[in-house]
Amino acid sequence: MLENLLPPLNDHNLPYPDTIHPIVVHFVIAMVLFAVFCDGVGYFSRNSKLYEVSWWNLFFATISIFVAVMFGQIEAGLALAYPASESTLNLHTILGWSLSGIIAAITAWRYVLRLRDPKTLPIGFIVVGVVLTVLVCFQVYLGDELVWVYGLHTVPVVEALKEGVL
Template identity: 25%
Template structure:
């Protein structure tokens, strides 16, 4: 099975970012539609982040490159912390603001900004591991599974496009 984590990580990054921006704008312009969008995208970020973390754990168990393991392990630990932080933020958002349809307060927005910062750091760190250290990727034929498996999947896609 190919690595799933790279396909999933972009959703929570985008959704946490969008949630913070729409919450901020919803507070500034007193728009309930923006606040509702912020709440629902935060729920999407939580679900997407949990899926990305689980997929990352699965991909990490197949990582054969020992020299990058410490980076991947740190990234995984930060991922679980981030999922927890988004879960707390989502619960807070629902208990205090969403049920009462009130704009989020400044303390909540500061906490959301910190979660956004952690999310962006996590995305940067993951990209840095891959692009500078080759974590989870390898030269052709030296990946986390036999090259023939990947080649078969790629051939299926390219053949289907030729028809």
């Protein structure tokens, strides 16, 4: 009965035309990396105007990552994950949820720093930004592996799984 209320799944095993998670998450990746870049350049060039650019990128990245995680959860649940892909999908999921909390905490810290003095940043914040960049790059690697190595939500892999080939 409940199945009649849900839209049918397409060739990608999704109820909508194509994956949405990668679209949203690319905005998050760009905003986080650009924020860290602006902080670094602003710190070393003493151009405090770049801190404002960084702040707004972090602010919108914090909102966007929760949208990305929501669609990631939906699409992970609908993915026809096979044993070889499960550990990567699980690690990608755990790191995605962790990054949403980490980015929110860094943004909150940045907000406090901005209230105290919007024209300066401590070196510790720059170091945390570099660590965040490493985590984001690792998460990108895992996401790329899920698509380009394991083929989750790609038509040939979905068809192969439905036919029992994989």
